[in-house]
Amino acid sequence: MTIQITLLGLIGGTIIGFLSGVVTTYVKVLVTWKTTTIAVISVVLIAVLVRLASWIGSTFLAGVPDWVWLVLQAAIVLAVLWRFARYIPVALSFLAQVYILLIRGTPIVVQVMFIYFALPLISGWRIDALLAAIFTLVINSGAYIAEIVRGALQSVPKGLKEAGQAMGLPFHKILTYIIGPVALRRMIPAMGNQCIISLKDSSLFIVIGVAELTRQGQEIIASNFRSVEIWGAVAVIYLILTGIIALTLKFIEHRTQIV
């Protein structure tokens, strides 16, 4: 169970982390009072428009068939996106920064309790404990990995990007073929840290009753009180798992080393 949570959590976290990391590195938007105000106003504006649209839909256009209404909605959304396409990267970068700020700024125990106990009250969906645990780990590790990715991308010498630009390569090719391979190698030590931290953080999901390693140790102890043996065994299992992660990354690092 611990392995499953950690693995899925890290895979999801890596995807989110890479996306946010790349966006925050290359689209520079400062989170200031001004940009925050603009962001809040636009969110409110969108919310008002959506309300207005659904109100119009239910009153004036009540007679129109559903599919026409759907097409109309899709058309409007696309038109708005098209009109403001230039600002999409900026908005994404801002969102990513707010996400990193929120997740890094709150403890993982609070996050998982919020998702498991508070979110159902707000939204009405009931989430399975295992799913809540995985989801928490995804968003939690994603925020940290985003910063790891950003750090690695920034550490790549600017000259490499310029060499790619001077050849006439488009930005996505520079990123995938030139900066990416160099940055990936530089991420390995920090990613090792994050994998190990995430594995150990999964022990905190004991608070929502997921049957992960620590929780199972506790349950066994509850019946026989043999603390030394059980907690010793639990510690050794964690050590073996983190050892596997460390060794794997060492192996990758060794194999991909640049002379």
Next chain:
Amino acid sequence: MSIVEFKNVVKRFGPTTVLNGIDLTIEKGEVVVVVGPSGSGKSTLLRCINVLETIEEGDITVNGLSVRGSGAQVRELRREAGMVFQQFNLFPQLTALENVMFGPVHTRGSARRQARDEAVALLGKVGLEEKINHYPGELSGGQQQRVAIARALAIRPQLMLFDEPTSALDPELRHEVLKVMQDVAEEGMTMVVVTHEMEFARKVGSRLIFIDGGKIAEDGTPAELLSNPPSQRLKDFLQHVT
């Protein structure tokens, strides 16, 4: 036929004006050596040609393509101008051969086999046929810079830009790089070279431009300007570098 044209170009970095109204036409086949005191804007001038720096006023065209064009036009312009950097900027994760193949494969869409054959030939031309499978980290500075020249030539540019190609090298390694540059010039390549190598300017250059304070202060043949500097400013500069 002119290949590069500057029209009243102004470049600023914040409050400092680095290029202050540059007008310059470079003809096909010319080897233009750009000299000037540090901070005079000579590197910036070069980097504006292939849009590594954007300009505030005026216009630059390369082979008729403007630096103010769209993203795709700028990329097309950059393929006409091969660039060699002071710090080589080879891709460290690729071998010398892969570095040279990279441009043709990814920008020109050449077939790998053809790109490979051409890259081997180019590396032979710069005297590195034995090092094609070495990584940049295994090569000396002079060898790295020669790979960089081959890499720039591989995209078949109309024009080569050199940004202080020998400034990061030991004196004994400069010679091998300058020799390669001379070979390239003798094949009729149009070149713009920012350098402090006055010997190279005298021997290979067909035109010398002295930049001072963001303006073109002198423009003439190297022979004239170097043996008989028309201004006190150039005279002082030449005394300091030679």
